Amino acid sequence: MSEDQDKFIADVVEKALQGDMDAINNIEDRVTRSKAKAALVKAKREAKAAATEDTSKSEESKTEESAPVEKSLSEKVAACLNEKFPNSLESEDVNGHIQMKDKNWFEIAQYLRDNLDFLFDSLQCVTGYDFGENEDLEVRYNLHSMTHNHAIEIRIKTDRNNPKVPSVEQVWRIGDWFERETYDMYGIEFEGHSNMTRILCPEDWAGWPLRKDYETQESYHGIVVQKVKDGWE
Amino acid sequence: MTVDQLINWLPFGTDWPVITFLTAVIICALPVFLFIAVYALVAIYGEVKISSFMADKVGPMGQGVGLHAGKWGLLQPVADALKLILKEDIIPSAADKKLFVMAPFVVFIGAFISFAALPFSQNTIIADMNIGIFYILAVGSLSVIGIILAGWSSNNKWSLYGGMRSVAQIVSYEIPAGLSIISIIMLTGTLSMQGINEFQQGTIWGILPNWIIFNNPFSFIAFFIFFISGVAECNRTPFDIPEAESELVAGAFTEYSGMRYAFFFLSEYAEMFVVSGVSVTAFLGGWNSPISGFFNSPGWGVFWFMGKTLSLVFVMIWFRWTFPRLRVDQLMSICWKVFLPFSLLNIFGVGIWILIAG
Amino acid sequence: MGVVHGDLMTLNIGPQHPSTHGVLRLKVKTDGEIISEVEPIIGYLHRCFEKHCENVSYEQVIPYTDRCDYIAAMNNNFGYAVTVEELMEIKVPERVEYIRVIVAELNRIASHLLALGAYGLDVGAFTPFLYMFRDRERILDLFETLCGARLLYNYIWVGGVSHDLPPGFIDAVYSFLDYFEPKIEEYNELLTYNKIFIERTGDVGVMPPEVAVSYGVTGPNLRGSGVKWDIRKDEPYSIYDKFDFNIPVGAGKMGTVGDCWDRYFVRMVEMKESVKITRQALKGIPAGDVHQTLPKKIRPPQGSIYKRTESPRGDLAYYIVSDGSPIPYRLKMRSPAFTALSVLGEISQGWMMSDVLVILGSLDIVLGEIDR
Numbered sequence: 001m002s003e004d005q006d007k008f009i010a011d012v013v014e015k016a017l018q019g020d021m022d023a024i025n026n027i028e029d030r031v032t033r034s035k036a037k038a039a040l041v042k043a044k045r046e047a048k049a050a051a052t053e054d055t056s057k058s059e060e061s062k063t064e065e066s067a068p069v070e071k072s073l074s075e076k077v078a079a080c081l082n083e084k085f086p087n088s089l090e091s092e093d094v095n096g097h098i099q100m101k102d103k104n105w106f107e108i109a110q111y112l113r114d115n116l117d118f119l120f121d122s123l124q125c126v127t128g129y130d131f132g133e134n135e136d137l138e139v140r141y142n143l144h145s146m147t148h149n150h151a152i153e154i155r156i157k158t159d160r161n162n163p164k165v166p167s168v169e170q171v172w173r174i175g176d177w178f179e180r181e182t183y184d185m186y187g188i189e190f191e192g193h194s195n196m197t198r199i200l201c202p203e204d205w206a207g208w209p210l211r212k213d214y215e216t217q218e219s220y221h222g223i224v225v226q227k228v229k230d231g232w233e
Numbered sequence: 234m235t236v237d238q239l240i241n242w243l244p245f246g247t248d249w250p251v252i253t254f255l256t257a258v259i260i261c262a263l264p265v266f267l268f269i270a271v272y273a274l275v276a277i278y279g280e281v282k283i284s285s286f287m288a289d290k291v292g293p294m295g296q297g298v299g300l301h302a303g304k305w306g307l308l309q310p311v312a313d314a315l316k317l318i319l320k321e322d323i324i325p326s327a328a329d330k331k332l333f334v335m336a337p338f339v340v341f342i343g344a345f346i347s348f349a350a351l352p353f354s355q356n357t358i359i360a361d362m363n364i365g366i367f368y369i370l371a372v373g374s375l376s377v378i379g380i381i382l383a384g385w386s387s388n389n390k391w392s393l394y395g396g397m398r399s400v401a402q403i404v405s406y407e408i409p410a411g412l413s414i415i416s417i418i419m420l421t422g423t424l425s426m427q428g429i430n431e432f433q434q435g436t437i438w439g440i441l442p443n444w445i446i447f448n449n450p451f452s453f454i455a456f457f458i459f460f461i462s463g464v465a466e467c468n469r470t471p472f473d474i475p476e477a478e479s480e481l482v483a484g485a486f487t488e489y490s491g492m493r494y495a496f497f498f499l500s501e502y503a504e505m506f507v508v509s510g511v512s513v514t515a516f517l518g519g520w521n522s523p524i525s526g527f528f529n530s531p532g533w534g535v536f537w538f539m540g541k542t543l544s545l546v547f548v549m550i551w552f553r554w555t556f557p558r559l560r561v562d563q564l565m566s567i568c569w570k571v572f573l574p575f576s577l578l579n580i581f582g583v584g585i586w587i588l589i590a591g
Numbered sequence: 592m593g594v595v596h597g598d599l600m601t602l603n604i605g606p607q608h609p610s611t612h613g614v615l616r617l618k619v620k621t622d623g624e625i626i627s628e629v630e631p632i633i634g635y636l637h638r639c640f641e642k643h644c645e646n647v648s649y650e651q652v653i654p655y656t657d658r659c660d661y662i663a664a665m666n667n668n669f670g671y672a673v674t675v676e677e678l679m680e681i682k683v684p685e686r687v688e689y690i691r692v693i694v695a696e697l698n699r700i701a702s703h704l705l706a707l708g709a710y711g712l713d714v715g716a717f718t719p720f721l722y723m724f725r726d727r728e729r730i731l732d733l734f735e736t737l738c739g740a741r742l743l744y745n746y747i748w749v750g751g752v753s754h755d756l757p758p759g760f761i762d763a764v765y766s767f768l769d770y771f772e773p774k775i776e777e778y779n780e781l782l783t784y785n786k787i788f789i790e791r792t793g794d795v796g797v798m799p800p801e802v803a804v805s806y807g808v809t810g811p812n813l814r815g816s817g818v819k820w821d822i823r824k825d826e827p828y829s830i831y832d833k834f835d836f837n838i839p840v841g842a843g844k845m846g847t848v849g850d851c852w853d854r855y856f857v858r859m860v861e862m863k864e865s866v867k868i869t870r871q872a873l874k875g876i877p878a879g880d881v882h883q884t885l886p887k888k889i890r891p892p893q894g895s896i897y898k899r900t901e902s903p904r905g906d907l908a909y910y911i912v913s914d915g916s917p918i919p920y921r922l923k924m925r926s927p928a929f930t931a932l933s934v935l936g937e938i939s940q941g942w943m944m945s946d947v948l949v950i951l952g953s954l955d956i957v958l959g960e961i962d963r
Contacts, residue, residue, distance in 0.1 A: 031799070031801070097895075121804050121805070122804050122805075122807060123807060124807065124897075124899070124906075124908065124925065125897065125908060125910055125923065125925040127910050127921070127923040129912065129921055130921075140910070142897050142908075142910070146804055146818070146820060149825060149826070151897075153897065172805055172807070173802075173805040173806045173933075173937075174805065174806045174807035174930050174933060176933065177929065177930075177933045185641075198634075199633065199634060200633065200634040200637040200962060200963075201634060201637065202634065209639065209642060210641060210642060210645075284717070287718060288717060288718045288721040288722070289721055289722055289725050290721055470715060471715070471787055473715070474945065553717075554717055554718050555716070555718060555781070556715075556716065556785065556787050557711065557714040557715040557716035557782070557785065557787050557788050557791060558714060558715025558716075558787070558791070559787055559790065559791070560790075560791060560943065560945045560946070561624075561943075561945065562624075562943065563790055563791075
């Protein structure tokens with residue numbers, strides 16, 4: 001069984017190296033599919049290593065002349081996304097993070113997860129962020145790849161009065177709970193989420209606690225909420 | 234034998250046989266009840282202290298024989314018993330009162346009346362029936378009705394579930410137990426408890442005592458099957474899913490408090506004693522001394538019987554503090570898929586052994 | 592799963608229950624005995640940790656971090672201190688690094704002892720629980736001589752540690768390690784290779800590696816599914832790259848890869864590895880200062896940082912945004928148990944009621960960390 005499987009995976013990887021990704025994407029069983037993808041990554045890496053040995057000599061002469069800075073991962077990802085999904089990045093500047101518009105976030109997330117160069121298969125953290133009173137809100141995603149061991153950060157700004165961001169629950173399953181927590185704390189609604197309810201605060205709590213202009217409610221079910229003194233005296 | 238002796242001795246003799254019989258029975262039952270109560274206290278204390286040795290705990294201390302001093306905590310079980318008696322008697326308002334009140338007693342009766350046939354020594358047995366062991370197996374099943382009553386009358390989903398599971402477990406494990414007993418009865422030829430004990434007098438090859446467990450390999454296996462089925466019937470770990478987990482409450486006995494709960498507890502320990510007593514009688518020689526020829530008098534008989542039975546009770550306590558719990562379906566599959574075939578095999582094997590070895 | 596479903600019954604395993612996991616509510620939908628859905632409901636222990644951190648200074652945050660994962664408090668402190676130090680780009684003295692590794696690894700052993708003991712209790716074995724707590728007490732006694740506290744230490748500060756090692760501490764740790772290593776064999780005999788325990792946990796609650804990665808599960812839970820990922824080896828922080836230790840992964844010895852037994856066994860072997868690391872650290876500890884000279888008020892430069900460390904439950908990360916003031920602007924703690932609990936619904940489908948607690952115990956969650 002495993003010999004057949006190895007042969008099958010080798011065939012599929014061959015086809016993919018020549019540019020035909022459908023063979024891999026059409027594999028039903030997800031265990032086999034992920035094995036095929038990992039094998040493809042390995043094959044590409046080996047091919048690249050063989051190729052760079054040849055071209056490194058010619059590259060050296062070039063780098064001595066112009067000395068361009070090695071592109072960081074975020075810049076590479078930003079460039080790639082600009083090509084594939086034009087007009088989805090908020091700004092070209094990459095300061096260790098990628099600022100994005102919320103338009104195609106779901107498709108971009110899928111692309112980032114499935115693209116073999118990046119393979120960001122793990123959503124590490126979703127943080128909500130408040131720029132201040134009467135300013136925008138922001139959602140920050142920390143993505144990480146187990147296979148390549150690299151990480152990037154993506155930020156999406158959204159309007160304070162009507163904060164909506166596409167949900168990535170179907171892309172990374174942990175998005176479910178992380179987004180519920182961000183909704184609970186900041187009030188940012190994630191469109192397409194199957195169960196957009198509070199997770200840490202009680203269901204009928206009023207207000208978004210982690211916003212900078214949050215005021216605790218007067219009482220909750222008849223229990224008086226103690227007033228917090230300003231400045232933590 | 235003791236009931237018979239009493240009947241002969243009572244002054245109003247054969248004139249009013251019914252009243253004589255009842256009086257004799259009541260006079261015999263009281264010491265048994267006292268014995269169970271004292272034994273339960275000892276067993277509870279033993280369980281707590283033994284578990285503390287095994288689990289590197291300290292266990293009850295103080296309340297020593299000299300109050301506040303000492304590391305034995307001997308009065309702890311007395312304190313426990315007093316506490317349980319003095320507790321408030323809560324009956325849930327939605328529970329079926331009559332059944333709720335009746336359930337602990339039915340469970341206790343099942344364990345209590347089995348004591349009538351336990352042979353403490355050659356001439357200390359309350360009722361030497363010629364169907365002794367059959368009587369114990371039959372009467373031991375009465376407690377099942379009590380558990381169903383408890384689970385049902387509490388009017389509580391979890392109690393019902395726990396009660397049902399417990400009942401399924403006990404009823405299933407009665408079968409391998411009964412079949413194992415059958416396999417030894419073929420050897421002894423008699424159902425009477427004293428008869429089985431008398432069969433085990435003497436020695437095999439002059440050294441080993443003539444206990445049924447050493448008689449042939451099939452009865453050796455039968456002992457283990459019977460003992461483990463007995464542990465399962467008492468709802469002890471590793472078979473205590475109905476009691477200790479059952480959606481995290483106490484199973485069928487959730488709604489019971491105070492003295493009623495104490496009765497369930499008491500019957501569990503009494504049941505442990507009965508199961509151990511029957512295994513000792515049937516397999517380990519009963520009141521026969523292990524060194525045959527010596528220490529054989531009736532006085533010593535009580536010592537041997539009690540010693541062997543209490544060692545088996547100790548083994549049950551040991552099990553509780555060593556093994557994790559079995560899941561319900563694993564429990565049932567062990568009974569039906571493992572124990573049952575083996576006990577049937579035992580009957581077959583013992584039969585062939587008797588045929589061949591005479 | 593069968594085609595015919597009777598009425599699904601909703602049960603509640605309530606916020607209070609006799610396990611050491613904390614206040615967690617499980618809403619379980621069952622079809623008879625078989626589970627069709629488990630929904631964990633959390634938030635009972637939410638103490639607004641992140642909001643507090645936006646109002647106190649950087650040094651004052653440290654006792655708050657203790658209280659999140661109260662069982663492995665040293666590792667929480669460690670993660671926070673390492674994050675702030677990287678944000679400020681300061682380097683701590685060598686002695687501090689060694690001390691931090693020693694206490695973090697000792698705390699890892701203590702945390703695993705609690706997790707494994709409580710797991711035995713969930714399955715019904717009372718004695719291993721008591722044995723493991725007895726050994727955990729010895730570690731807590733060591734910590735008490737070190738910083739005065741048994742459970743919530745406030746020991747690892749930004750830029751150093753709060754107190755130097757007391758005299759005789761190193762010998763005490765050596766004697767503890769010598770006492771402890773044979774105990775692991777004892778636990779293996781008593782519980783790990785016990786047939787009943789294997790029946791209860793082997794093949795139960797299998798977590799395939801893709802599910803684990805997609806749900807963000809890390810730490811021993813992920814390693815139990817066969818994925819060899821440990822931040823101490825793959826993204827080393829502090830001085831972990833100087834030590835020689837192995838990363839145990841689950842291999843499906845007693846069932847399928849990724850079942851409860853594997854996760855349990857990974858923790859058991861990890862304790863041995865922690866002993867190894869502690870021994871190496873004790874041997875190499877240099878003399879020196881235990882505080883880095885820092886200004887009275889810590890003011891990290893403007894910027895943000897996301898740093899991951901390995902706590903006994905998995906990958907503990909802090910995301911700190913600083914605006915140049917002595918008070919953090921935003922501090923987010925990414926707790927490993929949060930992700931571990933989210934996978935419970937997925938892996939307990941199709942199992943029986945009694946298995947839910949077995950699976951939950953194998954995930955080793957602490958509600959303080961989940962709710963913060």
